Amino acid sequence: MPMSGYDAIVLGHGSGGRLSHELLTSLFLPALGQGSELAREDQAVLPMPGEGRLAVTTDSFVVHPLVFPGGDIGSLSVHGTVNDLAVGGARPLYITASFILEEGLSTSLLRRIVESMRRACEAVPVRLVAGDTKVVDRGKADGVFITTTGVGLVPDGVELSAANARPGDRVLVSGPLGDHGIAILAARQGIELETALESDSAPLNGLVLDMLAVSRRIRCMRDPTRGGLSSALNEIAASSNVGISLLETSLPLRPEVRGACELLGLDPLYVACEGRLVAIVAEEDAQRVLGAMRGHPQGREAAVVGRVTGARPGVVTLESSIGGSRIVALLSGEQLPRIC
Amino acid sequence: MPMSGYDAIVLGHGSGGRLSHELLTSLFLPALGQGSELAREDQAVLPMPGEGRLAVTTDSFVVHPLVFPGGDIGSLSVHGTVNDLAVGGARPLYITASFILEEGLSTSLLRRIVESMRRACEAVPVRLVAGDTKVVDRGKADGVFITTTGVGLVPDGVELSAANARPGDRVLVSGPLGDHGIAILAARQGIELETALESDSAPLNGLVLDMLAVSRRIRCMRDPTRGGLSSALNEIAASSNVGISLLETSLPLRPEVRGACELLGLDPLYVACEGRLVAIVAEEDAQRVLGAMRGHPQGREAAVVGRVTGARPGVVTLESSIGGSRIVALLSGEQLPRIC
Numbered sequence: 001m002p003m004s005g006y007d008a009i010v011l012g013h014g015s016g017g018r019l020s021h022e023l024l025t026s027l028f029l030p031a032l033g034q035g036s037e038l039a040r041e042d043q044a045v046l047p048m049p050g051e052g053r054l055a056v057t058t059d060s061f062v063v064h065p066l067v068f069p070g071g072d073i074g075s076l077s078v079h080g081t082v083n084d085l086a087v088g089g090a091r092p093l094y095i096t097a098s099f100i101l102e103e104g105l106s107t108s109l110l111r112r113i114v115e116s117m118r119r120a121c122e123a124v125p126v127r128l129v130a131g132d133t134k135v136v137d138r139g140k141a142d143g144v145f146i147t148t149t150g151v152g153l154v155p156d157g158v159e160l161s162a163a164n165a166r167p168g169d170r171v172l173v174s175g176p177l178g179d180h181g182i183a184i185l186a187a188r189q190g191i192e193l194e195t196a197l198e199s200d201s202a203p204l205n206g207l208v209l210d211m212l213a214v215s216r217r218i219r220c221m222r223d224p225t226r227g228g229l230s231s232a233l234n235e236i237a238a239s240s241n242v243g244i245s246l247l248e249t250s251l252p253l254r255p256e257v258r259g260a261c262e263l264l265g266l267d268p269l270y271v272a273c274e275g276r277l278v279a280i281v282a283e284e285d286a287q288r289v290l291g292a293m294r295g296h297p298q299g300r301e302a303a304v305v306g307r308v309t310g311a312r313p314g315v316v317t318l319e320s321s322i323g324g325s326r327i328v329a330l331l332s333g334e335q336l337p338r339i340c
Numbered sequence: 341m342p343m344s345g346y347d348a349i350v351l352g353h354g355s356g357g358r359l360s361h362e363l364l365t366s367l368f369l370p371a372l373g374q375g376s377e378l379a380r381e382d383q384a385v386l387p388m389p390g391e392g393r394l395a396v397t398t399d400s401f402v403v404h405p406l407v408f409p410g411g412d413i414g415s416l417s418v419h420g421t422v423n424d425l426a427v428g429g430a431r432p433l434y435i436t437a438s439f440i441l442e443e444g445l446s447t448s449l450l451r452r453i454v455e456s457m458r459r460a461c462e463a464v465p466v467r468l469v470a471g472d473t474k475v476v477d478r479g480k481a482d483g484v485f486i487t488t489t490g491v492g493l494v495p496d497g498v499e500l501s502a503a504n505a506r507p508g509d510r511v512l513v514s515g516p517l518g519d520h521g522i523a524i525l526a527a528r529q530g531i532e533l534e535t536a537l538e539s540d541s542a543p544l545n546g547l548v549l550d551m552l553a554v555s556r557r558i559r560c561m562r563d564p565t566r567g568g569l570s571s572a573l574n575e576i577a578a579s580s581n582v583g584i585s586l587l588e589t590s591l592p593l594r595p596e597v598r599g600a601c602e603l604l605g606l607d608p609l610y611v612a613c614e615g616r617l618v619a620i621v622a623e624e625d626a627q628r629v630l631g632a633m634r635g636h637p638q639g640r641e642a643a644v645v646g647r648v649t650g651a652r653p654g655v656v657t658l659e660s661s662i663g664g665s666r667i668v669a670l671l672s673g674e675q676l677p678r679i680c
Contacts, residue, residue: 010674016566017610017671040502040579042562043397043428045494048389057383058436058489059472062480088383096398098487100440130489132399136678140402140482147438147487149398149470154385162380222382226356239380270357331357334350338476 009105014135023133027107031114032128044129046094055090055152057081062145064338066113068187070180070198071274073146074113078120079201079274080225080340081150086205087221087277089160089212090152092126097148099133102141110144117146124203126150158212164219165240170286171306172279174207174299175200176252177229178271182260184339197256202275207298214292217282224278225340228270230328232278233316241313246306246328248320269318270331272339280308349445354475363473367447371454372468384469386434395430395492397421402485404678406453408527410520410538411614413486414453418460419541419614420565420680421490426545427561427617429500429552430492432466437488439473442481450484457486464543466490498552504559505580507650510626512619514547514633515540515641516592517569518611522600524679537596542615547638554632557622564618565680568610570668572618573656581653586646586668588660609658610671612679620648 012019061077071079082092097117101110121128179200186197204223211218219240222232229246237244246269253268261268275298281289286304293299316328352359401417411419422432437457441450461468519540526537544563551558559580562572569586577584586609593608601608615638621629626644633639656668 011677012672012674014566014677015671015674016568016571016612017673018669019673020567021670040575041428042424043395043430043490043492045428045430046394046396048392048394052388054386054388054434054491055383056386056434056436056470056491058438058470058487060438060440060474060487062440062474062476084382088381088385090383090385094394094396096396096489098398098400098489100400100402100485100487130396130398132487134400134402134678134680136402136482136485139479141485142476142480145440145474145476145481145485147398147400147440147472147489149436149438149487149489150383151394151396151491152383226354227360228356231356235380272356329358330361331355332352333357333359334352334355337351337354338474340474 007107009101009103009107009135011103011135011137014133027111028114031111032118046129049093049153052156053154055085055088055154057084058149059084060145060147061340062338063340064142065187066143068199069183069196071201072113072116073144074116075120076201076274076340077146077148078117079203081148082124082126083204083223085150085152086208087223088154089158090154092124092150092152092205094129094151095121095126095148096130097128097146098131100141100145101133101135102143103135103138105143113144124205160218160220162220162236162239165236165242165280165308167242167308167310168283169219169280169308170283170304171244172281172290173252173303173305174277174293175301176254177273178257178268179254180274181271181336181339182257185336195256200273200275202298204275204277204298207293207296210292210296211289215281215285215289217285218289219280221277221279224276225272225274227331228272229278230269230331234330236280237316238314243309243312244306244316245309246318248318250303250305252301252303266335269328270335274340347447349441349443349447349475351443351475351477354473367451368454371451372458386469389433389493392496393494395425395428395494397424398489399424400485400487401680402678403680404482405527406483408539409523409536411541412453412456413484414456415460416541416614416680417486417488418457419543421488422464422466423544423563425490425492426548427563428494429498430494432464432490432492432545434469434491435461435466435488436470437468437486438471440481440485441473441475442483443475443478445483464545500560502560502576502579505576505582505620505648507582507648508623509559509620509648510623510644511584511646512621512630513592513643513645514617514639516594517613518597518608519594520614521611521676521679522597525676535596540613540615542638544615544617544638547633547636550632550636551629555621555625555629557625558629559620561617561619564616565612565614567671568612569618570609570671574670576620577656578654583649583652584646584656585649586658588658590643590645592641592643606675609668610675614680
């Protein structure tokens with residue numbers, strides 16, 4: 001149902017006046033299913049979390065298209081920020097959301113996106129505590145951009161860092177790579193895949209909790225989003241001053257992702273996931289952590305895909321199925337713009 | 341100095357690969373004057389603040405033009421979020437910044453904006469702990485949008501709320517109204533004012549600290565940004581179920597703001613400030629708080645501009661110099677789009 005006769009966003013919705021108030025009370029608050037707490041003050045005042053340290057992370061989302069198989073910009077903006085907290089070992093507590101709306105955006109599409117955020121927050125769970133909305137003139141944005149910021153609690157004793165990897169450690173991934181990037185690409189270009197590929201967009205905090213419960217020797221975790229597994233592992237290799245060697249045959253890839261990559265000349269090591277993590281785990285705990293991952297819905301297809309070495313510090317290599325080895329460098333240029 | 345030969349942003353700067361890394365290490369980190377801590381992990385892990393409660397706030401900034409007399413989108417994005425913390429009685433601790441860049445943006449302009457953010461953070465002071473950068477194709481944004489999120493500490497005993505105003509309380513503002521909105525408008529339209537009017541964009545946390553030090557009967561504070569003093573006071577009147585009566589002759593207005601408003605048919609009560617606050621203070625403490633405000637550089641021209649009444653709950657009125665009274669309603673439509 002449009003608000004007060006508005007079926008599209010107008011500049012006045014960003015005025016700070018009557019229309020802003022209407023947008024908040026007739027769209028955002030009902031879609032978020034919350035009382036008036038979000039509306040009343042310029043800041044949320046919240047109880048101090050318990051023992052531990054604070055984790056803080058922020059991300060803007062500019063994905064195109066706004067709705068795609070397996071998700072939309074709303075759920076993605078929650079998952080992306082929750083996952084950046086989770087891979088640091090933090091329990092997500094609070095999230096904020098700021099919207100940049102383009103004049104002319106359909107209010108029913110906006111409502112759908114905000115409702116999707118609410119469901120995503122409930123599933124984590126994480127509490128949406130503050131928000132903002134700006135409107136820019138038509139042609140100065142692209143529908144809606146969302147920036148989310150997460151605040152979490154890192155329990156005492158959890159010390160994950162990209163600088164912690166050591167030779168001998170194993171490299172684990174939680175599931176098939178590249179589903180998100182290829183699903184977005186297919187949706188954008190109207191490419192028909194053999195089967196209906198969906199984005200892997202999902203919250204990883206539950207999976208991380210199960211992993212941390214069985215091992216204190218998880219060195220670090222990353223969610224391989226933009227730049228894919230390659231970026232995540234290159235960062236770890238550089239920060240820890242170690243080499244990382246991947247085994248091509250062990251990489252979990254769905255046939256439709258493998259096929260699309262071959263067809264389009266893409267390397268799946270560079271394609272984004274939004275519901276997977278890569279973990280560096282001490283060799284002696286690798287199987288136990290793998291077991292914990294496979295016992296969680298987000299880790300059913302987890303696999304050990306490589307190991308950390310002392311050779312070639314800072315370099316990631318891929319051992320191919322026919323015995324060759326190539327360097328997996330940081331992505332040059334841009335493969336797939338605006339996948340998140 | 342352009343980065344590696346790039347004098348403008350390209351899509352690859354948002355890839356998560358090599359160019360993203362270069363943008364971070366050759367522009368953002370040097371301009372922010374920080375070490376590598378911002379770069380290494382997906383989340384900042386920070387010491388838990390001391391006693392009190394957490395305050396969290398977020399805002400997107402889409403101001404046009406990006407640079408204006410008295411500031412730019414960078415300093416504005418720091419002041420806006422710091423002030424939303426400050427008016428809640430919170431001491432700013434941490435801030436995050438997420439950038440949406442349009443392909444083609446000048447890297448030297450971006451560097452200038454980021455350096456301006458650094459100076460603004462240092463002046464508060466507040467620590468920039470996390471960031472993100474996305475790039476969208478040309479024509480899908482407008483130069484740069486910045487979203488900042490602030491985390492602050494509300495000391496025990498500080499309980500400010502828009503619901504706390506009571507009949508008899510006084511309404512104080514910290515300085516002349518509307519400088520920011522009129523400065524932006526003049527810059528955008530190329531209007532020549534008689535004197536060089538600058539935005540009032542400034543951090544208010546120091547002023548708030550001085551005010552709280554002299555009174556425990558400050559009911560609430562607001563920074564009158566979008567929608568101006570009218571929006572701030574209408575929110576308070578509605579939340580507290582009180583009337584608010586302003587005295588027109590007591591409103592501090594610079595002659596050039598008064599003149600521009602008369603010329604353009606704008607009402608200064610609806611024009612944004614970005615470095616002013618309005619406070620509702622118990623009658624018996626009003627003069628003491630006013631004195632504290634006038635003793636601070638951000639409050640030299642502070643004034644008592646009205647009072648809270650029991651009549652007409654939820655309604656803000658303006659008593660004119662010739663004895664008439666009119667209702668100051670929430671802004672209908674939009675006076676000045678994209679002023680923040």
